[in-house]
Amino acid sequence: xxxxxxxxxxxxxxxxxxxxxxxxxxxxxxxxxxxxxxxxxxxxxxxxxxxxxxxxxxxxxxxxxxxxxxxxxxxxxxxxxxxxxxxxxxxxxxxxxxxxxxxxxxxxxxxxxxxxxxxxxxxxxxxxxxxxxxxxxxxxxxxxxxxxxxxxxxxxxxxxxxxxxxxxxxxxxxxxxxxxxxxxxxxxxxxxxxxxxxxxxxxxxxxxxxxxxxxxxxxxxxxxxxxxxxxxxxxxxxxxxxxxxxxxxxxxxxxxxxxxxxxxxxxxxxxxxxxxxxxxxxxxxxxxxxxxxxxxxxxxxxxxxxxxxxxxxxxxxxxxxxxxxxxxxxxxxxxxxxxxxxxxxxxxxxxxxxxxxxxxxxxxxxxxxxxxxxxxxxxxxxxxxxxxxxxxxxxxxxxxxxxxxxxxxxxxxxxxxxxxxxxx
Numbered sequence: 001x002x003x004x005x006x007x008x009x010x011x012x013x014x015x016x017x018x019x020x021x022x023x024x025x026x027x028x029x030x031x032x033x034x035x036x037x038x039x040x041x042x043x044x045x046x047x048x049x050x051x052x053x054x055x056x057x058x059x060x061x062x063x064x065x066x067x068x069x070x071x072x073x074x075x076x077x078x079x080x081x082x083x084x085x086x087x088x089x090x091x092x093x094x095x096x097x098x099x100x101x102x103x104x105x106x107x108x109x110x111x112x113x114x115x116x117x118x119x120x121x122x123x124x125x126x127x128x129x130x131x132x133x134x135x136x137x138x139x140x141x142x143x144x145x146x147x148x149x150x151x152x153x154x155x156x157x158x159x160x161x162x163x164x165x166x167x168x169x170x171x172x173x174x175x176x177x178x179x180x181x182x183x184x185x186x187x188x189x190x191x192x193x194x195x196x197x198x199x200x201x202x203x204x205x206x207x208x209x210x211x212x213x214x215x216x217x218x219x220x221x222x223x224x225x226x227x228x229x230x231x232x233x234x235x236x237x238x239x240x241x242x243x244x245x246x247x248x249x250x251x252x253x254x255x256x257x258x259x260x261x262x263x264x265x266x267x268x269x270x271x272x273x274x275x276x277x278x279x280x281x282x283x284x285x286x287x288x289x290x291x292x293x294x295x296x297x298x299x300x301x302x303x304x305x306x307x308x309x310x311x312x313x314x315x316x317x318x319x320x321x322x323x324x325x326x327x328x329x330x331x332x333x334x335x336x337x338x339x340x341x342x343x344x345x346x347x348x349x350x351x352x353x354x355x356x357x358x359x360x361x362x363x364x365x366x367x368x369x370x371x372x373x374x375x376x377x378x379x380x381x382x383x384x385x386x387x388x389x390x391x392x393x394x395x396x397x398x399x400x401x402x403x404x405x406x407x408x409x410x411x412x413x414x415x416x417x418x419x420x421x422x423x424x
Contacts, residue, residue: 010338013350015116020357022126023099027092027361031370033131034402040091040132041409042066042074047081054228060390060414062404067235072178073134088366088410095132098140099125102319105143109150110292110323112330118322124264125322128315134180135315141176142316145169145187146295152208153191153200159207166208170215181241183313188212189298190291197287244308257309261300264314265321272329279335285328292324374406382411389422390414 032040042056051057056066056074066074080094099119106115119125128135151157152165169187176184188209195205223229243249275281299317303309338346368375385391391413397403398417407413 008347009113009333010343010346011113011333012116013346015113015120017350017353018117018120019103020354022120023096023129024354024357024361025364026130026369027096028089028365029092029367029369030088030375031368031372032091033133034405036091036095036131036133037402037405037409039074039077039134041405043077043091044081044086044409045412046075046078048086052228054226054232059404059408060388061416062414065235067232068240069134070178070181070236071232072175073137073180076137076179077132091132092130095129095136098132098136099129102136102140102143105140105147106319106323106326109143109147110327110330112326112333114330114333115323115326118268118326119319122264122268122318122322124260124311124314124318128312131312133312133315135312138176138180138184139316139319141172141179142184142187142299143319145172145176146190146320148172149187149190149208150194153194153204155200157204159204162204162207163211166211167215169208170212173212174215174219181236183299183303183316186295186299186302186316190295193291193294193298197291199287199291244306247307249308251307252309254304254307254309257304257311257314260311261314261318264318265296268322268325272325272332275332276329279332281329281331281335289324289328292320292327296320296324371402371406374400374402375410378403378406378410378413381407381413385411385413385422387412388414390416391422392416392418 038058042051042058045051045057046053051066053071053075056071057064058066077091077094080090084090084093103116103119106119107113148165148169152162152169157165173184173187176187191200191205191208194200195202223233240249296317299320300314303313303317381391391407393403393415395417398415404415407415
């Protein structure tokens with residue numbers, strides 16, 4: 001048994017022990033960021049037949065047709081609700097699964113075990129996972145698209161294989177776009193970046209791009225022919241994309257966004273650079289590492305066009321940046337010597353940490369970790385009113401978006417100021 005445990009690299013053990021501390025302790029607790037709670041409520045509604053794919057339903061009084069985002073991310077989140085039913089932990093479990101899958105495809109891209117501790121120590125990445133933001137599924141789809149693009153452009157591939165991989169990349173890009181809109185377009189830069197670095201030929205890059213564009217054109221034609229799909233995309237574009245770019249939505253401090261990006265990307269780079277200097281790691285950077293860094297920037301820099309900027313928008317670009325760092329500094333692992341006894345100690349301690357966090361995490365089952373006042377208030381309302389009830393509330397409560405989110409997520413309750421509604 002110990003021999004089997006010690007066969008796993010200590011960095012992997014340490015990475016998953018850190019992940020368990022960051023994610024498992026809060027897996028069974030209640031309370032999430034507003035957006036994650038909202039998406040969970042809409043996903044649950046889709047799972048029970050309220051709303052349709054092209055017309056998701058939030059509440060009876062607020063966004064009865066929800067067009068703030070494309071529908072696929074919400075529909076994907078509805079799948080675990082269809083499988084497990086309406087329980088408050090379903091969305092957190094979904095977020096954990098997506099994050100583990102993201103680690104898996106990130107490792108597939110870089111083949112560096114260093115990616116696990118890097119993703120286990122990134123505050124923004126962990127926050128995004130815990131609060132089940134749409135960026136989780138967006139990033140996973142984009143990473144799969146980038147991976148298949150890399151596969152398509154390998155020099156030894158026959159042209160027909162290149163086209164096949166490229167068509168799959170196009171389908172994955174369509175998935176990403178239907179999760180979060182135009183911000184998902186950055187994987188299109190991958191073939192151009194690779195050819196500019198001499199990693200593939202212009203012919204292969206153009207064939208790859210053409211195949212992806214064919215899929216995008218076919219999808220656009222389908223949307224144009226479908227009244228429901230066209231209505232969804234038209235409303236989304238007017239309410240979200242156009243309004244955000246022109247500053248009609250909420251405004252954010254661009255300087256704060258840039259500072260957060262510098263911190264999230266710069267600190268792990270600085271730490272690895274110092275460690276690399278300490279062990280006299282040979283300078284230099286591979287073409288593949290350069291391509292990952294450039295793809296990360298292509299996911300991040302265009303965001304600055306919009307006056308509406310939130311830190312979690314960085315998530316896809318940050319994940320790719322961490323993949324770049326893992327690729328660039330993978331040789332660090334060769335400079336750390338692990339005796340068999342050390343490997344066993346690390347494996348045992350890490351396994352104990354994972355088991356302990358599972359036990360402690362489950363012992364916190366149902367504990368409220370944020371927005372306690374609102375959650376307890378809504379719990380009380382949900383016990384006294386049937387699902388689907390429209391409740392009368394005062395104007396101050398109505399203006400609190402968290403109140404709407406928790407009321408719908410916990411009790412399927414809608415809120416209204418006066419008019420045809422039930423008194424609390």
